[in-house]
Amino acid sequence: MNASTLHLRFLPLMSLLLFPLFPQVVQAVRSVDYRISKSCGENSKLHPVHIIKAFGGRSDLHCAVQCELHEHCTSFDFDRDSKECTLGLQPFYTDCSNSIVNGTNYTTEEIKHFDEVYPLPACLNGGKSPNGVACDCPNGAIGDRCERFVSDCEDWQSINPTESGHKVKWIKPPASPTPFQVYCRMDSDGTRLYVMTRTTDTTTFNRDWAAYRDGFGDLDGDNWLGLEKLHVLTAGDQRYRLRVKVDVLNDDNYETYGEFRVGDESENYKLSVNLNQSDPCFAIRNGLPFTTTDRDNDEVAGINCARRFGGGWWFFTNNTCSLYCNPTGELVFNTAGGNYTGDRTHAFWQHWAPVAISMYLMHPEV
Numbered sequence: 001m002n003a004s005t006l007h008l009r010f011l012p013l014m015s016l017l018l019f020p021l022f023p024q025v026v027q028a029v030r031s032v033d034y035r036i037s038k039s040c041g042e043n044s045k046l047h048p049v050h051i052i053k054a055f056g057g058r059s060d061l062h063c064a065v066q067c068e069l070h071e072h073c074t075s076f077d078f079d080r081d082s083k084e085c086t087l088g089l090q091p092f093y094t095d096c097s098n099s100i101v102n103g104t105n106y107t108t109e110e111i112k113h114f115d116e117v118y119p120l121p122a123c124l125n126g127g128k129s130p131n132g133v134a135c136d137c138p139n140g141a142i143g144d145r146c147e148r149f150v151s152d153c154e155d156w157q158s159i160n161p162t163e164s165g166h167k168v169k170w171i172k173p174p175a176s177p178t179p180f181q182v183y184c185r186m187d188s189d190g191t192r193l194y195v196m197t198r199t200t201d202t203t204t205f206n207r208d209w210a211a212y213r214d215g216f217g218d219l220d221g222d223n224w225l226g227l228e229k230l231h232v233l234t235a236g237d238q239r240y241r242l243r244v245k246v247d248v249l250n251d252d253n254y255e256t257y258g259e260f261r262v263g264d265e266s267e268n269y270k271l272s273v274n275l276n277q278s279d280p281c282f283a284i285r286n287g288l289p290f291t292t293t294d295r296d297n298d299e300v301a302g303i304n305c306a307r308r309f310g311g312g313w314w315f316f317t318n319n320t321c322s323l324y325c326n327p328t329g330e331l332v333f334n335t336a337g338g339n340y341t342g343d344r345t346h347a348f349w350q351h352w353a354p355v356a357i358s359m360y361l362m363h364p365e366v
């Protein structure tokens with residue numbers, strides 16, 4: 001199909017005569033340039049400043065309806081290959097604009113009655129359609145019919161490849177019954193989903209089971225995402241590696257671990273992580289349960305490791321709680337250079353005493 005452009009001008013007077021009693025038709029009457037852009041070439045594209053919005057559409061007619069419904073739309077462009085529908089503020093001026101696709105010509109009333117000719121499927125996943133055409137999707141759902149949820153930060157990045165920076169995003173991992181918000185960082189280093197952020201000493205991490213289960217703090221600031229969210233994120237087929245970023249004086253240190261998973265609450269959110277052979281912090285057996293001040297799941301007799309050292313963590317099960325790291329301990333920066341002082345109630349990771357510490361999930365490197 002070479003000739004792939006249709007130029008259509010609606011006739012206001014005729015429409016008024018045909019449908020004098022229907023205000024929505026009167027409202028819709030205006031001159032619209034209609035084009036299917038398959039072979040029109042780059043020069044015929046709408047100039048970016050004239051684009052109202054571009055989105056995934058269903059068909060040329062569907063795109064036409066979206067234009068009709070938009071107050072300021074005077075032209076639209078539907079790419080039959082990519083299914084992208086672009087609504088424009090200005091008419092098209094190119095030489096593509098006089099050809100006809102398959103001899104088809106759509107009249108205003110055909111477009112207005114698009115729903116009867118091509119009934120749209122219902123909005124999915126709780127989406128609502130006040131105007132009977134476009135769906136308002138619930139948090140985290142995307143698509144013309146809200147047909148799927150965004151599963152994580154990398155999924156957001158794949159949908160908006162040019163998006164960068166730090167953003168709070170709604171996601172719904174497949175194993176999660178409901179959407180929830182996470183803090184994403186999207187840049188050239190890869191896409192990160194934050195598990196924990198600590199940059200100040202104003203948010204205490206000395207909290208109980210419910211707090212560690214449900215998460216606490218401010219997603220834009222210091223926070224713990226929550227064990228239940230970590231469980232549903234890592235319970236499906238998606239693979240994540242865990243990175244720990246330890247900021248000390250004038251330096252950043254990173255530790256990267258292999259596949260990271262967290263069990264469910266009935267398993268006390270047991271840890272599963274592929275270890276770096278030499279790493280002492282996670283160099284402990286897998287399957288450790290989580291312990292908080294009010295939930296002693298470490299097997300150290302007579303001691304609650306969380307209560308002794310502050311915070312909540314997958315404490316080891318020997319007589320000393322076997323601390324090689326305590327990222328949820330009190331954040332006390334050591335001005336001597338960021339080295340661990342030996343006080344295990346302070347936040348530390350291996351031999352570092354952080355001025356800030358964060359943990360985040362990334363997809364495995366390809």
Ligand SMILES: [Ca+2]
Binds near residue numbers: 297299300301303305
């Ligand atoms: Ca104990």
